[in-house]
Amino acid sequence: MLRIAVPNKGSLSEPASAMLHEAGYRQRSNSKELVLVDPDNNVEFFFLRPRDIAVYVGSGRLDAGITGRDLLLDSGAEAEEVLELGLGAATFRWAAPVGAYSTAKDLQGARIASSYVGLVERHLAEQGIEAEAVVKLDGAVETAIQLGVADVIADVVETGTTLRQAGLEIFGDPILESEAVLIRRTGAEASAAVDQLVRRLQGVLVARRYVMMDYDIRVERVEQAVALTPGLESPTVSPLHNEGWVAVRAMVPRRDAQRIMDDLWEIGARAILVTGIHACRL
Numbered sequence: 182m183l184r185i186a187v188p189n190k191g192s193l194s195e196p197a198s199a200m201l202h203e204a205g206y207r208q209r210s211n212s213k214e215l216v217l218v219d220p221d222n223n224v225e226f227f228f229l230r231p232r233d234i235a236v237y238v239g240s241g242r243l244d245a246g247i248t249g250r251d252l253l254l255d256s257g258a259e260a261e262e263v264l265e266l267g268l269g270a271a272t273f274r275w276a277a278p279v280g281a282y283s284t285a286k287d288l289q290g291a292r293i294a295s296s297y298v299g300l301v302e303r304h305l306a307e308q309g310i311e312a313e314a315v316v317k318l319d320g321a322v323e324t325a326i327q328l329g330v331a332d333v334i335a336d337v338v339e340t341g342t343t344l345r346q347a348g349l350e351i352f353g354d355p356i357l358e359s360e361a362v363l364i365r366r367t368g369a370e371a372s373a374a375v376d377q378l379v380r381r382l383q384g385v386l387v388a389r390r391y392v393m394m395d396y397d398i399r400v401e402r403v404e405q406a407v408a409l410t411p412g413l414e415s416p417t418v419s420p421l422h423n424e425g426w427v428a429v430r431a432m433v434p435r436r437d438a439q440r441i442m443d444d445l446w447e448i449g450a451r452a453i454l455v456t457g458i459h460a461c462r463l
């Protein structure tokens with residue numbers, strides 16, 4: 182049975198479970214459930230703290246897991262990314278009181294607070310910067326400066342609201358662009374069951390990012406139209422009963438659908454229909 186780790190709490194928990202559910206797996210109905218067997222799919226889900234997931238997967242006790250790239254790198258576990266999941270996007274950044282710092286070079290001799298000390302220490306070493314101290318805190322690190330424990334913080338920034346409210350601003354280049362990822366133990370042997378999980382999740386990503394577009398167009402315009410809707414491989418072009426017209430069907434990126442419909446209309450396409458994709462395997 183495939184054993185998969187899923188975040189039990191925090192920002193990644195709900196969207197990760199929703200994605201697995203969309204991929205056809207059973208998910209828990211009660212947030213207190215920590216282990217769930219999905220017998221139809223021969224999978225056992227372990228709901229664990231996202232920070233711990235790379236440790237379990239890296240140890241080889243679990244076959245795969247969903248966690249944040251920042252947490253994976255912070256853990257130093259022997260695990261690697263298999264698939265980006267398009268959720269939980271955040272950047273990991275330096276921040277300090279407004280006007281106090283401008284570049285990462287200013288961090289020489291500074292006291293830095295973070296919940297991600299593994300990530301911070303490695304980044305400082307790579308940049309050749311020697312901080313006075315890297316203070317590990319569990320959360321709410323923004324307050325560490327006001328309370329005199331640190332001069333600078335390194336933290337997850339999503340909207341930036343928490344920083345602004347604490348009178349802080351980001352400075353320097355981003356330390357990391359993070360998102361939720363599916364991970365496996367580094368160098369794990371090939372597994373048909375994991376490959377199937379990956380294909381299912383890829384199917385969800387495509388179904389979320391693309392829509393199906395159908396339209397009718399005069400034959401002489403079909404090349405122009407197909408240039409606007411090239412599809413992933415090649416669009417389907419079918420004859421219509423009305424002579425001189427064809428029907429075209431192609432997948433298009435969801436976020437471009439309205440613009441493409443405008444452009445198709447301009448070149449004479451009619452009966453343009455957009456439908457969602459519920460599931461796919463490409």
Ligand SMILES: Nc1ncnc2c1ncn2[C@@H]1O[C@H](COP(=O)(O)OP(=O)(O)OP(=O)(O)O)[C@@H](O)[C@H]1O
Pocket residue numbers: 190191192193231232248249250251252269270271320337338339340359360
């Ligand atoms: N607004 C956000 N705040 C914190 N983490 C976020 C945010 N958006 C995305 N993430 C990602 O979620 C993961 C952190 O999850 P984790 O559950 O540890 O923290 P959390 O969402 O802050 O939850 P909590 O602090 O309540 O335990 C990281 O990979 C982080 O990049």
Ligand SMILES: O=P(O)(O)OC[C@H]1O[C@H](OP(=O)(O)OP(=O)(O)O)[C@H](O)[C@@H]1O
Pocket residue numbers: 319320321322323336337338339340341342343344
């Ligand atoms: O840029 P924003 O949209 O404001 O989000 C980022 C903030 O959210 C998280 O804190 P969380 O609420 O998880 O509290 P914690 O620090 O106790 O983990 C994170 O640590 C930042 O503080």
Ligand SMILES: [Mg+2]
Pocket residue numbers: 320
């Ligand atoms: Mg948090």
